[in-house]
Amino acid sequence: MTGVVDVREDQRIQRDVLAQLAWDAQLQPNEIGVRVDQGVVTLTGFVDGAARSWAATRSAQRVEGVRAVADEIEVRLPGTPGRTDAEVALAASRALEWDSFVPAERLDVTVANGWLMLRGEVEFGWQRRAAEGELRRLDGVRGLTNLIEVRPPAAAVADRLRRDVQRALMRTLGAERVTVEVDGDTLVLAGVVRSWWEREQVERVAWSAPGVRAVHDQILVGG
Known part of the structure; x- marks a missing residue:
C-alpha cells in the first residue's frame, strides 16, 4: 500500500510543480519537463538563459512535498548573435x-x-x-x-550570535524546529522545515547576522 501512496504523492507533486512553473511569469509555457521519484523532482528541457533555469528550480522548490530538485535543464542562448x-x-x-x-x-x-x-x-x-x-x-x-x-569586520560572540539568530527565526517563521549552533564564525543550522521556501528563509536570516563568515545548512525538508 505504501508504494501506491508514494506513486500518488509523486503524481500530485508533479502536477503541482507543473502548475507552479506555468504560473511563474519568468518562464515560457511547456518549456520545462518534470519527473518525480519519491519526492525528488528532476527538471528537463531547454531555456534561453541561466536566469530562467534558476527561476524554474526555485519554483519547484516552493512546492509542498518536494524533497530535492535535480536541475537537468540545458541553457541554449538564442541562435541570433547575442552578447559577447x-x-x-x-x-x-x-x-x-x-x-x-x-x-x-x-x-x-x-x-x-x-x-x-x-x-x-x-x-x-x-x-x-x-x-x-x-x-x-x-x-x-x-x-x-x-x-x-x-570576511566579517569583527569576530562574533558565540552565545549572543546564537540567541540573535534564534530570535530572528522565531520572529520571521516561528521556526521552533530549527536549531542554531555556532562554531567560531560559522553558523550550523539543523532541524526539519515544511518546505524549501522555509529552508531558504532560514538560511537568509542566518546569512544576515553580523559576524557570520559561513553557514552550514543541515536542515531537512519534510512534513
Whole structure:
C-alpha cells in the first residue's frame, strides 16, 4: 500500500510543480519537463538563459512535498548573435556598481563563454547572495560560480550570535524546529522545515547576522 501512496504523492507533486512553473511569469509555457521519484523532482528541457533555469528550480522548490530538485535543464542562448563575453562582463560590472548594498570595488568578475566567475570579499553573507542574484538575471549569462569570501569586520560572540539568530527565526517563521549552533564564525543550522521556501528563509536570516563568515545548512525538508 505504501508504494501506491508514494506513486500518488509523486503524481500530485508533479502536477503541482507543473502548475507552479506555468504560473511563474519568468518562464515560457511547456518549456520545462518534470519527473518525480519519491519526492525528488528532476527538471528537463531547454531555456534561453541561466536566469530562467534558476527561476524554474526555485519554483519547484516552493512546492509542498518536494524533497530535492535535480536541475537537468540545458541553457541554449538564442541562435541570433547575442552578447559577447566582453559585453556580459561590462553589464555585470555595472549591475554591481548600481547596487548600493554591494561593495563593487571589492569584487572581480570574469566571463568565459557566457559563464561568470565572481571573486572578492564582502563583510556580510547577504552581500554575497545579493551580488549573485544581480548577475544571474543578466541576459547572456549561461551560469555563475560564486567564489566571494565573507570576511566579517569583527569576530562574533558565540552565545549572543546564537540567541540573535534564534530570535530572528522565531520572529520571521516561528521556526521552533530549527536549531542554531555556532562554531567560531560559522553558523550550523539543523532541524526539519515544511518546505524549501522555509529552508531558504532560514538560511537568509542566518546569512544576515553580523559576524557570520559561513553557514552550514543541515536542515531537512519534510512534513
